[in-house]
Amino acid sequence: MNFTFILFVLIVVALLILLAWALRKPEPRNAWRVKPASLEQPGPRHATYLSLIRQALSPADLEFLAARGSPSLARRARKERRQVALSYLKELRNDFQRLLRLAQVIASLSPEVGAAQEWERLRLSFRFSCRYQIVRAGLYSGLLVLPQLNGLSQVVSELAFRMETAMKELGERAVLAAKLASSPGGSGVDIA
Amino acid sequence: MVDLATAQSLATAQRVCWGLSISLRALLLCLVLWRRNDRSFPFFSIYLSANLLNALVVVVSYRVWDPTSPVLYRVIWGSQLIVSCARALAVAEICRLLFAGYRGIWSLAWRVLLSSAALVLLYASLVSKHQWGFAILGVSRAVELAIAAVIVVLLVFLRHYQVVPEPTLRSLVIGFFFFSCFEVLNYTILEHWLSAYESVWNFLEVLAYMACVLVWTWALRKSLPQLVLRPALLPAYVYRQLSPEINLRLRLLDERLRQFWRAEEPRS
Numbered sequence: 001m002n003f004t005f006i007l008f009v010l011i012v013v014a015l016l017i018l019l020a021w022a023l024r025k026p027e028p029r030n031a032w033r034v035k036p037a038s039l040e041q042p043g044p045r046h047a048t049y050l051s052l053i054r055q056a057l058s059p060a061d062l063e064f065l066a067a068r069g070s071p072s073l074a075r076r077a078r079k080e081r082r083q084v085a086l087s088y089l090k091e092l093r094n095d096f097q098r099l100l101r102l103a104q105v106i107a108s109l110s111p112e113v114g115a116a117q118e119w120e121r122l123r124l125s126f127r128f129s130c131r132y133q134i135v136r137a138g139l140y141s142g143l144l145v146l147p148q149l150n151g152l153s154q155v156v157s158e159l160a161f162r163m164e165t166a167m168k169e170l171g172e173r174a175v176l177a178a179k180l181a182s183s184p185g186g187s188g189v190d191i192a
Numbered sequence: 193m194v195d196l197a198t199a200q201s202l203a204t205a206q207r208v209c210w211g212l213s214i215s216l217r218a219l220l221l222c223l224v225l226w227r228r229n230d231r232s233f234p235f236f237s238i239y240l241s242a243n244l245l246n247a248l249v250v251v252v253s254y255r256v257w258d259p260t261s262p263v264l265y266r267v268i269w270g271s272q273l274i275v276s277c278a279r280a281l282a283v284a285e286i287c288r289l290l291f292a293g294y295r296g297i298w299s300l301a302w303r304v305l306l307s308s309a310a311l312v313l314l315y316a317s318l319v320s321k322h323q324w325g326f327a328i329l330g331v332s333r334a335v336e337l338a339i340a341a342v343i344v345v346l347l348v349f350l351r352h353y354q355v356v357p358e359p360t361l362r363s364l365v366i367g368f369f370f371f372s373c374f375e376v377l378n379y380t381i382l383e384h385w386l387s388a389y390e391s392v393w394n395f396l397e398v399l400a401y402m403a404c405v406l407v408w409t410w411a412l413r414k415s416l417p418q419l420v421l422r423p424a425l426l427p428a429y430v431y432r433q434l435s436p437e438i439n440l441r442l443r444l445l446d447e448r449l450r451q452f453w454r455a456e457e458p459r460s
Contacts, residue, residue, distance in 0.1 A: 109424070
């Protein structure tokens with residue numbers, strides 16, 4: 001066995017793994033399909049619960065519990081708060097992914113696409129995903145204190161608001177396309 | 193090394209498989225022409241014709257020339273290279289059909305696919321044995337590896353943009369992919385264990401191709417009058433306006449996450 005032989009075998013194995021990944025069924029959570037009904041609600045759902053989450057994460061509450069209650073109660077409260085923070089972080093990422101999906105749908109349905117824009121989005125989503133995993137690991141391990149998620153949520157909300165107008169148009173066109181496709185001889189129509 | 197009895201039984205099995213394989217290729221080509229799918233896949237049809245012709249050339253060449261003749265070597269490998277090029281064109285055609293209607297991402301995809309193919313070709317050629325006797329083997333393997341890599345990049349691209357591939361086209365590319373992967377491995381083993389492996393490698397190749405032809409036959413069993421449904425495209429300004437805006441927001445979001453990560457102090 002020499003280097004070339006092992007190299008080509010590894011390349012083929014890597015290609016097979018990539019093929020399996022590309023052909024796998026999308027997870028229901030991430031499968032944001034281009035259906036007219038789904039286009040009517042493109043914005044983030046979880047960012048709107050920010051005030052409640054902030055209330056739940058308030059340090060004053062924790063101090064109060066530590067002072068007045070038992071240590072076990074404070075520990076339980078901290079644990080539950082961490083769960084809340086983790087759930088919130090997860091849902092924020094879902095919102096982020098939904099918005100990314102929208103961007104991908106817009107790109108796929110556009111007559112022209114900028115390579116630089118697409119490359120940058122790919123790079124950003126990869127970096128965001130890595131950071132998200134690191135923050136999540138930090139919260140799980142207890143190395144990070146409960147986060148202030150205000151800024152993170154705000155950005156997602158603003159983006160959703162700005163995109164809503166464009167998505168309405170996309171939804172109308174998708175409905176029209178679906179009608180045309182379902183009518184006899186209606187396939188193959190480009191309404192752009 | 194295989195013994196004489198094994199070699200003889202292998203040669204018999206190989207002859208049977210050759211006959212079966214040529215029949216299946218002819219059947220597939222007839223099916224494509226009968227169903228008028230050659231209109232949807234002109235290059236794929238040319239590839240099937242070239243492949244069938246190649247098989248017949250090989251059979252005739254072995255009868256005309258001595259197996260050790262250098263003329264036979266050149267004829268067989270030369271026709272094999274022509275078939276590989278026809279296969280590359282057929283794959284390119286299917287790539288274009290998979291993106292039919294998605295003008296924007298296709299304009300991006302074909303550049304990415306072509307670059308990937310060029311890089312893989314270059315790399316595979318560089319790492320091959322630099323001996324004249326192995327040159328054709330190295331080039332053939334590089335072409336096969338480029339085809340396999342292009343197909344994977346294509347499917348990853350489709351998944352990224354959530355374009356669901358048409359089932360017939362997907363079956364065709366999967367057939368091409370598995371055959372190309374098999375060829376890469378087969379050529380690699382042949383390159384390293386030439387004397388011990390030469391009696392089986394051609395037999396295995398024929399078997400793999402037969403499996404591939406069966407997949408294609410199943411995929412093309414019906415006519416495909418309207419292969420691709422064109423999606424309704426958005427006006428160009430939607431992307432031009434929204435894409436930079438989305439990227440800006442994503443950059444901000446990423447920056448916030450970075451700050452959020454760094455600002456937190458370890459728990460005391």
